[in-house]
Amino acid sequence: MQGDDAVARTPLGPRDAGRRLLEHVQTPLHRDGYALAANAAFTAATGFVYWIVAARTYSAHAVGVNSALISSMMFVAGIASLNLPNLVVRFLPQAGSRTPWLIGWSYAASATVAAAAVAIFLVGVGGWAPKLSFLHSDAALQAWFLFSTLAWCLFVIQDSVLTALGKAIWVPIENAVFSLLKLGLLAALVTLVPTYGIFVSWTVAMLVSVVGVNLVIFARLTRPASRRPAHADLAFRDRAFARYFAADYVCSIAWLSAANLMPVIVTAVAGATVNAYYALAWAVSVPMYAFVASIGTSLVLHGTNDPESLPELTRKAARQGVAVLVPGVTLVLVLAGLALSLFGEAYEREGTTLLRLLALGSIPYLVIALSVSVARVRRSMRRAVIALAAQAMLTLSLSAPLIHALDVTGAGVAWLASQCVVAAGLLATRR
Secondary structure: OHHHHHHHHOOHHHHHHHHHHHHHHHOHHHHHHHHHHHHHHHHHHHHHHHHHHHHHHHHOOHHHHHHHHHHHHHHHHHHHOHHHHHHHHHHHHHOHHHHHHHHHHHHHHHHHHHHHHHOOOOOOOOHOOOOHHHHHHHHHHHHHHHHHHHHEEEEEEEEHHHHHHOOOOOHHHHHHHHHHHHHHHHHHHHOOOOHHHHHHHHHHHHHHHHHHHHHHHEEEEEOOOOOOOOOOOOOOOOHHHHHHHHHHHHHHHHHHHHHHHHHHHHHHHHHHHHHHHHHHHHHHHHHHHHHHHHHHHHHHHHHHHHHHHHHHHHHHHHHHHHHHHHHHHHHHHHHHHHHHHOOHHHHHHHHHHHHHHHHHHHHHHHHHHHHHHHHHHHOOOHHHHHHHHHHHHHHHHHHHHHHHHOOOOHHHHHHHHHHHHHHHHHOOOOO
């Protein structure tokens, strides 16, 4: 026994450590999680540079207006996407010969709903987003907003299509092209489109990505030789699927409301300039949330393929999330002021505390995201619906009064408080 203990205590050599690291990365759950996380990291780095250029070349008012436009586009597209990105990851691996049909149906359904949602948004924009009322007087901007929203629906679904088809490693490549292209366009459009150059650069780069990626999907990835037979349990017309669809859609709308309506609320309560401070603090912190979402997506994909291993997969996903997230959050807490100073002195002065609060919120969000992912695999969505609906209601109801009391920092307090309350509730009621 002593000999065994001595062996157990023998430190790992470089070769053994390298072998274990390689085995860790090659585990499908971790491989896809890291691929999606790499996508988030690269997008964060280029996004950081993108918003530095935007802040240095456009006024704070213009940054705030464009941020509200982009957030509104994402919110409307999120409603119109019918939560299909999550459904694609959950069900496309089982679609077999129906794979092209399911992808095409997802795109068509989302685009159709998006057209109606944009029309409703534009008609009532003066009521729910008065600071964006200028859309009423610019027909060209209205048309571009409509076209961009339709394309954004496809853009958010296509990443899930690649992941579900076993090509998650391609997602960072696709988004790298998108990120670099929008950065190049931002600099080129400063003089051509001085007011809306940020929004135009963002959406043109996205359109290029949509066209390129879907040419690859339909020409190569959905060919008969690359597909497996459909799973016997895959049924889109039974009541169980309808209940799952409805519940997961509520989850999606709740998260979209909390994340993408915040800039609209900040703009309405405190003005576009203050929203610029919020937008750039959120831009710095959002990669941590994207990383957590990547872990959750990978868990759904591999938990669906191997439901018996779901408890162990969940523990692995939790360890992977904590190992990356805690050091990342610590780094942001230390360097928050320095990071925002790159945008300008005003951004550092107004947004440092806000950025720290938003970064801290990603830790309880890991609990929420893993709980929702497990619910999606099990197709038992009640806890997920309650959790995300509560988080959205807390965030949006607390935001306005706290912004009045604490200025833009109040938005961060509302966000962190809602994440902590919901995560604590999930941990207290876990089974």
